[in-house]
Amino acid sequence: MSLKIGVPSKGRLMEKTFDWFGARGVTMQRTGAEREYSGAVEGIEGVELVMLSAGEIPRELAAGRIHLGVTGSDLVRDKLADWNKQVAELAPLGFGHADLILAVPACWIDVDTLDDLDGAAAAFRARHGFRLRIATKYHRLVRDFLTENGIADYQLVDSQGATEGTVKNLTAEAIADITSTGETLRANHLKILNDAVIHRSQATLFLARKADWGTAEQATLAALAARLGISAPQVSG
Ligand SMILES: Nc1ncnc2c1ncn2[C@@H]1O[C@H](COP(=O)(O)OP(=O)(O)OP(=O)(O)O)[C@@H](O)[C@H]1O
Ligand SMILES: O=P(O)(O)OC[C@H]1O[C@H](OP(=O)(O)OP(=O)(O)O)[C@H](O)[C@@H]1O
Structure with a gap:
């Protein structure tokens, strides 16, 4: 195995x-035809x-179909309930940086903080008869963050892409999405919003805690961790 x-x-x-991985002596490359999704490690x-x-990758880790996986920390936290019971973080890799944030129209001059948003959400509901809509694909992270901050007067609307366009298109009043350059x-x-960085x-x-960690996989993990210069947690078969 x-x-x-x-x-x-x-x-x-x-x-x-x-x-x-290459900088640490573990060479990964795609193999096969240009569009074929196969690869090899040397x-x-x-x-x-x-x-x-x-x-x-979060789902494959949770199911134990892969032993290790590289993906954004945002995706693991959003896609897995109690993510740290299902997976362990071995190493941040120092790239793919993006902040999951909450944003509102720049013309809302009185709304700069979560407290302001809470007030605006209540006023919005009173005026329009429905809850302020926040467009996002990060449902779990956004819901948990708003609950922790005592904000309840909103509804999430699903947006799987071009989320920033939902405000202009009048399908949402605010958005929660990742940003890197801010452009x-x-x-x-x-x-x-000033205090609404949900996750960096x-x-x-x-x-993957629940993958099949037989003796061979444990030995390979130890060798790989040593090569990568990281410490690996104890895993059991
Ligand atoms: N500027 C950026 N735009 C999009 N994702 C970014 C950016 N910077 C970093 N990321 C990270 O990249 C990851 C998303 O990668 P990618 O878009 O390949 O995912 P995916 O959901 O598999 O995409 P697709 O659905 O197109 O296959 C997330 O963890 C995200 O935080
Ligand atoms: O802060 P910036 O540097 O402008 O980057 C942020 C944008 O990049 C991502 O979109 P992506 O291009 O992946 O397309 P998407 O809308 O389909 O997610 C993300 O969803 C933001 O829209």
Whole structure:
């Protein structure tokens, strides 16, 4: 049996993941035809590469179908209930940085904080007869954050992409999405609330607690962790 490691199958996260491991003597590369999602690992015995969408890696870890996985810390927290019971964070990788934030129209000059949003949400409901809509794909993280901050007068509307456009399109009043340069927010006339950074995300190496950790996989994990210069938690078969 080999230790399966899931990595993003395309884009910046894939390239930077390959670079991160390569710099530590573990060479990852895509194999096969240009569009074929298969890969190989060299430099360490017993490791199998599984190319996956970054968004699917949390679920594959939770199901134990892969032993290790690289994906954004935001995706693990959002997609898995009690994420730290299902996976362990082995190492932040120092790339793929993005902040999950709450933003409102820049023209809402009296709304700069969560407290302001709470007031605006109550006023909005009184005026319109329905709750202020926040568009996001990060349902669990946003709901938990708003609950922790005592904000209840809102509804989440699902947006799987182009979330900043929902305000202009009149399908939401506010948004919760990731930002890195801030350009998409500025271009869509939105501003971040001062105290509403919900999560600072980066690409992270995770371990699946419930994967099949036989003697061989445990030995491979120890060798890999030593090569990567990280400490691995005790796992049991
Ligand atoms: N500027 C950015 N835009 C989008 N994602 C970013 C950005 N910076 C970092 N990330 C991170 O990249 C991850 C998302 O990667 P990606 O878009 O490949 O995921 P995916 O859900 O698998 O995509 P797709 O649905 O297109 O296959 C998240 O963890 C996110 O925080
Ligand atoms: O702060 P910025 O540098 O402008 O980046 C943030 C944008 O990038 C992501 O979108 P992506 O391009 O992945 O498309 P999406 O809308 O389909 O998620 C994210 O959802 C924001 O819209």
